[in-house]
Amino acid sequence: MDYDFAILDLADDSDDASARRRGWVGAVLRGFRDPRPDDELIDRWVGHYREDRVTVRGAWLPAGEFGAGPMPVATYASLDKTLNAGRELLPLRMVTDVTTSAAHRRRGLLRRMIEDDLADAVEQGVPMAALTASEATIYGRWGFGPATFRHAVEVHTTPGFAFRDFTDAGRVELLEPIDAWPHVKAVFDAFHARQRGSVEWPTQYQDIHTGAYDFNGSGSHRKIRVALHLDQDGQVDGFAVFQHGEKDTVSVDEMAALTPQAQLGLWSFLAAIDRVKTVSFGLFHPDDPLMWALTDLNRVKTTELQEFLWLRVLDVPRALAARPWAADGALVLEVDDPLGHAAGRYEVVTRDGVAELVRTDADADVRLTSEMLGSLYLGGVPVLQLHRAGRVDGAPEAVRRFAAMADLSEPAYNLTGF
Numbered sequence: 149m150d151y152d153f154a155i156l157d158l159a160d161d162s163d164d165a166s167a168r169r170r171g172w173v174g175a176v177l178r179g180f181r182d183p184r185p186d187d188e189l190i191d192r193w194v195g196h197y198r199e200d201r202v203t204v205r206g207a208w209l210p211a212g213e214f215g216a217g218p219m220p221v222a223t224y225a226s227l228d229k230t231l232n233a234g235r236e237l238l239p240l241r242m243v244t245d246v247t248t249s250a251a252h253r254r255r256g257l258l259r260r261m262i263e264d265d266l267a268d269a270v271e272q273g274v275p276m277a278a279l280t281a282s283e284a285t286i287y288g289r290w291g292f293g294p295a296t297f298r299h300a301v302e303v304h305t306t307p308g309f310a311f312r313d314f315t316d317a318g319r320v321e322l323l324e325p326i327d328a329w330p331h332v333k334a335v336f337d338a339f340h341a342r343q344r345g346s347v348e349w350p351t352q353y354q355d356i357h358t359g360a361y362d363f364n365g366s367g368s369h370r371k372i373r374v375a376l377h378l379d380q381d382g383q384v385d386g387f388a389v390f391q392h393g394e395k396d397t398v399s400v401d402e403m404a405a406l407t408p409q410a411q412l413g414l415w416s417f418l419a420a421i422d423r424v425k426t427v428s429f430g431l432f433h434p435d436d437p438l439m440w441a442l443t444d445l446n447r448v449k450t451t452e453l454q455e456f457l458w459l460r461v462l463d464v465p466r467a468l469a470a471r472p473w474a475a476d477g478a479l480v481l482e483v484d485d486p487l488g489h490a491a492g493r494y495e496v497v498t499r500d501g502v503a504e505l506v507r508t509d510a511d512a513d514v515r516l517t518s519e520m521l522g523s524l525y526l527g528g529v530p531v532l533q534l535h536r537a538g539r540v541d542g543a544p545e546a547v548r549r550f551a552a553m554a555d556l557s558e559p560a561y562n563l564t565g566f
């Protein structure tokens with residue numbers, strides 16, 4: 149079938165363009181098995197997409213074909229924000245809203261749109277692409293590799309929960325979400341600027357964290373609560389966006405802190421809420437001090453550990469120069485990339501934490517796919533582990549040298565799902 153591939157013009161207010169936008173949002177929700185959108189959801193969605201200059205792609209049935217209309221049979225969107233690569237905030241192509249109608253699956257619709265978009269990112273000089281995936285089996289073929297993980301915990305706060313030696317020198321205050329938002333955003337921005345692996349928030353996050361609109365339901369989200377942590381001088385240095393759930397539980401949607409004291413202060417506040425027995429959080433920071441600050445570290449139970457942020461390097465020299473390196477060294481790295489963007493052999497020389505890369509014809513010391521380059525980009529997935537799994541190739545000495553250069557001791561972490 150000759151599908152009609154198009155990019156929607158979000159500024160066009162004609163009836164046809166609005167009908168296609170409505171159809172497009174409807175197709176995304178259908179693809180994710182959500183209820184049909186109402187007018188408010190569409191207005192908010194399109195408003196955010198205009199603000200973030202999102203490129204909205206779709207595939208429609210050709211005019212005259214049975215079933216043709218404003219609703220596409222495949223959707224795909226992307227926007228450019230930043231990734232904290234460790235040494236700089238790197239321009240990032242963020243991929244989202246990927247769906248194909250169940251009646252048109254496996255005919256190459258996603259392939260066509262993702263390959264067009266990655267080629268466009270390269271043309272625009274964007275060195276990296278990213279996504280968060282619903283299934284781990286889809287995106288490796290396009291050179292994306294998992295680079296950060298989603299570590300969900302349940303903290304049991306029933307009697308006996310105690311800190312070894314922590315008293316909050318600051319304090320916590322509950323604000324109405326709309327009043328808390330400027331503080332939440334300011335803490336997130338400071339966190340994003342310092343946390344390797346962090347992805348900037350799309351503008352939709354304002355509606356989500358103020359409870360202004362529930363994109364998974366409709367209308368406002370009236371269960372959202374926000375706790376702010378203030379340091380000794382009264383400066384806001386942490387936040388938790390949370391909801392009270394069933395049976396004495398609290399579930400934290402989002403939490404970030406700028407200091408370990410603020411992190412422990414937030415945990416201490418959440419754990420002390422009367423009649424709450426468990427506090428759950430889906431994105432526990434690998435360096436969260438909580439377990440080691442408690443008298444009983446088994447109070448923190450891991451309930452899930454799975455991939456979260458997938459990265460796809462598009463410009464190897466630019467991207468690898470933007471991340472820190474752990475040791476001085478030199479080697480020739482060969483990247484195999486079926487799409488070609490990252491393919492080639494590069495001489496990597498690291499000195500004082502900074503890499504310089506030049507293309508070379510010399511024999512490779514270490515060989516890997518663009519997918520594995522994405523996985524080890526943030527330094528959180530160990531090179532030797534990938535080597536043992538048969539996914540990074542090279543003589544043992546060269547692989548160890550590469551590991552010493554590339555593995556980073558401070559963990560990468562991302563809080564942003566999209």
Ligand SMILES: CC(C)(COP(=O)(O)OP(=O)(O)OC[C@H]1O[C@@H](n2cnc3c(N)ncnc32)[C@H](O)[C@@H]1OP(=O)(O)O)[C@@H](O)C(=O)NCCC(=O)NCCS
Binds near residue numbers: 180285
């Ligand atoms: C994921 C999805 C968008 C794939 O769309 P599609 O148009 O059928 O994909 P394509 O036909 O372009 O597939 C291209 C390749 O990816 C593979 N692929 C696609 N979806 C896959 C999946 N879910 N699991 C494993 N492989 C998958 C295809 O087999 C094909 O592989 P090949 O080229 O090696 O033969 C579609 O299945 C979908 O809408 N799923 C529900 C919503 C969803 O999960 N979206 C992803 C959000 S991150």
